[in-house]
Amino acid sequence: MSNQEEPPRPRTLAAGEMLPGVRNAIAVTSAKGGVGKSTVAVNLALSLAAAGARVGLLDADIYGPSLPLLMGIRQEPTITPSGKIRPIAKEGLELMSIGFVTGEEAPVIWRGPLLGQAVQQFLSQVEWGELDYLLLDLPPGTGDIPLTLSQTIELSGVVVVTTPQEVALQDVVRGIAMFQKVEVETLGLIENMSYYLCPHCQARHEIFGHGGGRDAARQLGIEFFGELPLEPAIRIAGDQGRPIALAAPDSPAGRAFAEIAAKLEAAVRRLATSL
Numbered sequence: 001m002s003n004q005e006e007p008p009r010p011r012t013l014a015a016g017e018m019l020p021g022v023r024n025a026i027a028v029t030s031a032k033g034g035v036g037k038s039t040v041a042v043n044l045a046l047s048l049a050a051a052g053a054r055v056g057l058l059d060a061d062i063y064g065p066s067l068p069l070l071m072g073i074r075q076e077p078t079i080t081p082s083g084k085i086r087p088i089a090k091e092g093l094e095l096m097s098i099g100f101v102t103g104e105e106a107p108v109i110w111r112g113p114l115l116g117q118a119v120q121q122f123l124s125q126v127e128w129g130e131l132d133y134l135l136l137d138l139p140p141g142t143g144d145i146p147l148t149l150s151q152t153i154e155l156s157g158v159v160v161v162t163t164p165q166e167v168a169l170q171d172v173v174r175g176i177a178m179f180q181k182v183e184v185e186t187l188g189l190i191e192n193m194s195y196y197l198c199p200h201c202q203a204r205h206e207i208f209g210h211g212g213g214r215d216a217a218r219q220l221g222i223e224f225f226g227e228l229p230l231e232p233a234i235r236i237a238g239d240q241g242r243p244i245a246l247a248a249p250d251s252p253a254g255r256a257f258a259e260i261a262a263k264l265e266a267a268v269r270r271l272a273t274s275l
């Protein structure tokens with residue numbers, strides 16, 4: 001650590017009764033499911049931790065929790081003496097998912113109005129401790145959970161994940177507008193499954209076209225954090241419970257995540273100094 005730069009300790013934005021020890025709560029969102037939001041969230045969390053930050057990850061996708069699979073967690077969280085839920089610590093991260101308790105199927109009772117309460121409980125009943133970053137892996141779209149969250153805690157900002165073929169600009173615009181309405185800043189846009197890197201010849205194949213995410217970010221006036229390759233190794237690593245940022249940090253994909261994590265840290269640092 002000695003030759004490394006101190007991780008940023010930005011001015012607390014997430015302070016408050018809900019998350020007293022969390023310096024920055026950052027939501028990871030997408031307009032649609034299946035774009036790799038959870039994959040990005042877990043790999044960014046690991047990359048931030050590898051750079052020296054204290055990081056938590058809340059899987060707030062109550063309908064389709066993915067942290068149990070992505071981090072290979074099959075144990076239930078324990079309760080602290082004061083009656084709070086202790087997050088599961090693994091690979092330097094503090095992790096919480098409804099899936100740790102219920103398995104990967106969400107209980108039906110939580111559909112509808114109780115959903116927002118469930119997320120609030122997650123935030124208030126979990127003993128997160130001192131964190132530089134708490135990443136929140138939100139369900140896709142602009143439903144109840146993102147809204148409740150942004151009204152419950154003070155988010156430092158959101159990171160939007162999209163894919164090139166569905167830089168359905170309109171969807172991204174709608175998502176960003178929802179957060180703008182509740183005065184949450186969009187920190188940056190990430191394009192996932194951007195290109196295919198042939199493992200044999202190393203050629204870069206742009207299957208879905210090129211430049212959509214970057215163009216969308218420019219049009220929306222938000223920062224473009226970068227592109228991530230479509231790579232079987234990313235899926236396999238996730239399915240095996242050792243995401244690529246952990247399993248192969250020096251692979252092209254591992255480095256791409258580290259670069260995006262650095263841009264996220266820089267954006268948060270700028271935000272902290274601009275307050």
Ligand SMILES: Nc1ncnc2c1ncn2[C@@H]1O[C@H](COP(=O)(O)OP(=O)(O)O)[C@@H](O)[C@H]1O
Nearest residue numbers: 033034035036037038039193229230231234235
């Ligand atoms: N860059 C990528 N390359 C290859 N597979 C990916 C990549 N990103 C995500 N995947 C795979 O796509 C599927 C959906 O990803 P997931 O992170 O669960 O999406 P979301 O959270 O947006 O629904 C998963 O099987 C995941 O492993």
Ligand SMILES: [Mg+2]
Nearest residue numbers: 037038061066
């Ligand atoms: Mg997901």
